[in-house]
Amino acid sequence: HFTKSTKPNYKLPPGPSRLPIIGNLLEMGEKPHLSLSKLAKTHGPIMSLKLGQKITVVVSSVEMAKEVLLSYDHLLSNRPIPQSVSVLNHEHYSFAFIPISPLWREMRKLCNTQLLSHKNLDDSQHVRRHKMQELLSDVHRSSQIGKAIDIGTLGFKATLNLLSNTIFSIDLVESTDAAGEFKDVVTHITNLVGTPNLADFFPVLKKIDPQGINRRQAKNVRKVLDIFDRLINQRLKLREGNGFDRKNDMLDVLLTISKDNKLIDKTVIEHLFHDIFVAGTDTTVSTLEWAMTELIRNPQVMEKAKKELGEIVGNNGVPIEESDISKLPYLQAVIKETLRLHPPVPFLLPRKAKSDVDIAGYTIPKDAQIMVNVWNIGRDPTLWENPTLFSPERFIGSDIDVKGRNFELVPFGAGRRICPGLQLANRMLFLMLGSLINSFDWKLEDGMRSDDIDMTEKFGITLQKAQPLKVFPIKITN
């Protein structure tokens, strides 16, 4: 609940004028990344809006992003919890939404040291190598029968299985159909989190659930938690048996830890997996789809990326290894350039002020929500030459990376809440994108030119390509 400050020099950041009751809700529109970027042109890099009863501060420049994510990170690291997350007790366990607390710290520590560190990921890379071979076989089959591939669907199956093998050493989906079903649940979950919910803007409506969002979300979250519950029970049974072959995957590590860690139990593990899958799939797949789209629209970039792969990995069917990543600066630049123009989480996950915070002569009031418009920063003409041009060359010889140190490029956020899956996301993207372009040429439907590709964006909490990219693979023969 918003409490008015008593400070004498209290001054909210500037912003558009507000209508009674609804405030600036109508100004958000269907593409808030565009409308808020436009508003920032008038009101400046730190502005305030009132969304129903919720004070929202939007920052849109590299300097302001640095203030929020670095200088005042310690006061701005909690998150507003949307109603759509408050189902089945998820709000008490969700790694992505709970406030900074002993449980959050424990999960963060586990991710950094036991689950998602470079060392853990190096140890589990064999499972991902195996999955990539399957991805290539799938594509090969389509190329033999001249079938177009929907990159989003293909990427979703691959990402789910890359994640599920890293976590539980099994495929979560065997067939593309099953991937489709899981994709639907995950997409429904993110869409509902992204749907403007009147109950978030007017807390009095909480109990009424006016759009039925909670009711629908509870069903989706239930489905996902049930899947993990079954998997965990199976593993617990296996672990009881004699001669159990320890997998040393994330699940085993967590179950072992849960034996003498008071904070980590089976419920926490289920909710953690929920968040890893929801946060990790749509984001990664959307980046893959945009990257492929940009490569197809920019054939000279595609050529260069293929050439680099050919020289370093060889293009006679040799699989790409995660250890090749550092030797492929151009492919790295392609991924950075994709994340600059198409950040999958265009406002990061909103933060919430723990107390009043003064930035640039204005006060962000306690409990206000803060959004960082990384989409706008990625296209800021004062930071980037020809900002709308897809040009990975801009990163060659530059030391800008996506790890939260360079505030002009923070698609994974920064500070305490920076995406814990960053390393894994990068590895998965490299493997998928590199493998797809190193083993195949890609062409559009007959008669379609690359300029015809529909680049419309669809805004949820993630920014997706509205029209799926469908392309034909052609096996490269040497």
Ligand code: HEM
């Ligand atoms: C290209 C892919 C991805 C992008 C762009 C992305 C982006 C983000 C962003 C912007 C945040 C919020 C950061 C902040 O508040 O400063 C975040 C949080 C998070 N991400 Fe990712 N992510 C990606 C992939 C992944 C993957 C693969 C995983 C899991 C393995 C993952 C798990 C999480 C979790 C659990 C959080 C919440 C952390 C917290 O609140 O403490 N993400 N991600």
